Amino acid sequence: MVVPFSESGNIPVDMDKSPPGPDNLKEVYICRDCRKINIPGGEWDKHKKYLIKDVVNNVADALHEFTKILDENKLTYEIPSMITCKSRSHIFSVKIRADYDYFIDMYSHADFREVLENTELFKSEFPSRKIAIFNISDEFSDRDTGSEIEYYSAASKDDLVLKLRQYVNKLITSKEYRFGIDEFDNILLYGLEENNVYGIETFSSGNTLYFLSKFLMQGALNGQNGLYITTRYSPEYILKIADSFGINIKQLVNDKKIFIFDGNSSLEKFQHSESDIWKIRDHISKVISEIGKYITKYNIKRLVIDSIEPLEISPGEDSIRYLFNELKNLDCVTMATKYINNINSNSIEDMYFTGIVEIGTVIDLNSIKNIIVIKKFMIRDNSRRLVEYNITDKNTLEIK
Template sequence: MGERVSTGIPGLDFMLNGGLVSGRTYLVKGAPGTGKTTLAMHFAMAGVHNGENVLYVTLEEPAENLKADMMNFGFNLSDLHFTMIDATPTAERYVLMENFFESFAESMDKMLAAIKEQFKQRYYHRVVIDPITMLKVATKDDIEYRRSFLTFVKAVGRLKTTVILTSELQRTDVEEYLVSGVIELRMFELQGKLARGIRITKFRGSSFDGTIRPYKITDSGIVVYPDHVLPLP
């Protein structure tokens, strides 16, 4: 089994028996507002804290908005180890590297080519694509998307980097089958109050805690309570 990589969330690392297995691709899924981007940013910032290079591709939330939102949690997105690509529809251009621009949000293959180009400049220990939903919606042919996604997972595996993909779609059959692990974020109404639950539904190559555990989004980000059980309705 490979080296463990911290998610940056102690309670989630505990559920994963020490963290993610390095060099693999993982899916974080959940409805809007569940904290997928915040979880992905914990993962990214944990790498930065370790002195690792991190590549973060934002496909939905413009970079400036993301920087402002994440500052509220104390995340510094200006660190030299952190590289962000703004591929949102509102971005006037998509910055991949100095003097090189290309629009790639509409295609998984273009996304892969762009990431490979980045790796020619320097090695990235961690990569985040947030959310993969945008690429899936833009691909009209399911068979083509399946082929592209399989190619993507194999290719980033060869780059020996640890990848987190986020998704808002409830049906993520193809993605869940091909990735090494799936973390699901859910919201419930319990006794008239909003409750949040996190569950690991797949974690290839390791044992894990498959119980749904409560979590909160606090001033310092996500806190997972691995010794508590969510009383489901």
């Protein structure tokens, strides 16, 4: 559509107060309710005073249909939402806050390469954020962007609304989980998946509880209840250490969003010989069955086992494989710790963990360094498979 702009300031003006002249007309897309303005080839901005009535705007109309879909599914969202990277700022049509942050842009007959090039600036700086582009276009087929950005083409406003609804359905049924630490999630190419067991292998490090607490807190704040099975520390110690990192797990425990199960005293002491394979399997099945009851009763979606060794019963490969197969049927994502001797250690469990991160401290030239080794994950940049990190005074993870 064409709307008047002031000659000074290059901003939209009210038609009633400033009759348009031929030199101050520009073609824009404007939402008459949220007032988001897209100046093709220029900057994005929003203006509180400018209002166009009785003008058909397919993108704006689709946006308001989309808000109804979001409300139906009880999703938290912002319209519009600005994001700033090092080189520029951009206003996305919608930001949906779920486990991941989803940024959505809507266009009408926008140039595919232009919008993709513009959006990739933000994806490269914030790689763990999900970004999708929806465009009413004469090209009716969706296109592969060659990146993690999704692109959907629609034939009309109604088709656009349909694709937005399908996108929301995919979002709310997703079995992919964020770890919960931005710097770490930015390294991983994919999130964590339900019915998989991931390992945190640790040597000479006291920061394991930081990672586990962040993992559970991320879920608890996004409707994913967590269960922490401790076979090493007392529940009181876990709460104390989490609090020292500024992570208020205790409040989430009180709110029944995180549950702590003390396996030190609750797990049955089991006497066996290594040849009692069926007896060992039967005992593992009983233990997993008890865990499964907790998961069902409290709708657990994130499970932490710290550490996994006592559940293995026997160090033999058969019992370990059987345990992992049982854990992968619990309909949640499992994070288990495993204590290793040094950074070069390998264990039988490495074959069965879907992904492995090593956390530890090393001495280098008389200095102590905290390191993360991405041992078994697909990552965006292989140069970051081994990184040094610090936990800042603000209790955020800083990767060097």
